[in-house]
Amino acid sequence: MGSTARGGEPKARRGDTRQRIQDVALELFAERGYEKTSLREIAEHLEVTKAALYYHFKTKEDILLSLFQDLGRPLDELIAWGAEQPRTLETKQELLRRYSAALTNAAPLFRFMQENQATVRELSSIGQLFKDRMFAMSDLIREHDASLSDQVRCVTALFSMHAGLFALQTIEGDPEDKRKAALEVALDLVTQAHQGQ
Amino acid sequence: MGSTARGGEPKARRGDTRQRIQDVALELFAERGYEKTSLREIAEHLEVTKAALYYHFKTKEDILLSLFQDLGRPLDELIAWGAEQPRTLETKQELLRRYSAALTNAAPLFRFMQENQATVRELSSIGQLFKDRMFAMSDLIREHDASLSDQVRCVTALFSMHAGLFALQTIEGDPEDKRKAALEVALDLVTQAHQGQ
DNA sequence: GTCTATAGTCTGATAGAC
């Protein structure tokens, strides 16, 4: 999943330090939360000093912002794609399928976003971007003039796939099977909402 | 919602300081996150000193734990109630109705729990309690031998009501209407899961 | 039950040598 080869070279190649910082930072952010992860910890994992981090990123927040932009790009592309499709049920179903795939590819980032909402919301540079993305996505799925229940159904469809990845750890079973099950439920929900119109 | 009378007396009555600390702490925790809320801020809002906080609570974590226990009690009672009911569809629907009501009553706490999962998970005293509660709740709703999709439907039913309270802010409309809509969707989901057996 | 004062630690961030 991460693109860092761990356990191989001890000091490793030059030129990819920025990438390695991102990898380690995301891993620690997702595991222990943004606030509880200090730059010292990130630096120690990489066997460099804090000052080295500041060469590549202006601030701690900047590291997170770069992750959000780099790993979140597929989602922006998905939103752009959805915006130029006809607003049919088929489009919405395809949006959910692609969303599910995007979620899986960037699982650590989404896990982080899900579990650190309070932090992200307070971060000036990221909070609004995150909100805008979720808003744009839900706008592509729901119809503003549908009944409230059907709108809830559509938004729930989106969030059920988040739950499918993370909060569903309570259910035993293969993660890929659970992902498919969550997608199936999401597709059902949006179909029901469509028929309710 | 909160039980603190704000804006009235400036220094106010003695003896309810513990309660007032809880009120202010929950408000700030929910608003800005646990980590970003310092004891200094809590003390300043109450017009007391940090040391006064330490008279009533052993640590910062202890404040959160007390909130979790005091405000979460209705949920524990709900779980206990559910455990001694027959596992019928009607029971599950009633569980969802009561859960929705409990969620509304303790909205700030649940908002906090939802938005600070990473923090809560790392807090030794609370993380496990929280996990146990959610696990017990989902165990009352889902059937272990049902299809994966139906189990996802049941867990989604629970989480959709969380979303109904917080993540659904993207949808305009009266909060109480949204709560009802979310409950309706949740009841539908658990009914479908029941029929799928 | 609430205060002052402070200990001790860690944080994000900077300056400047190599």
Added chain:
DNA sequence: GTCTATCAGACTATAGAC
């Protein structure tokens, strides 16, 4: 591009007066 050394500030928590 990475280092050493250091900064000021914030934090939790404690000791002890009143």
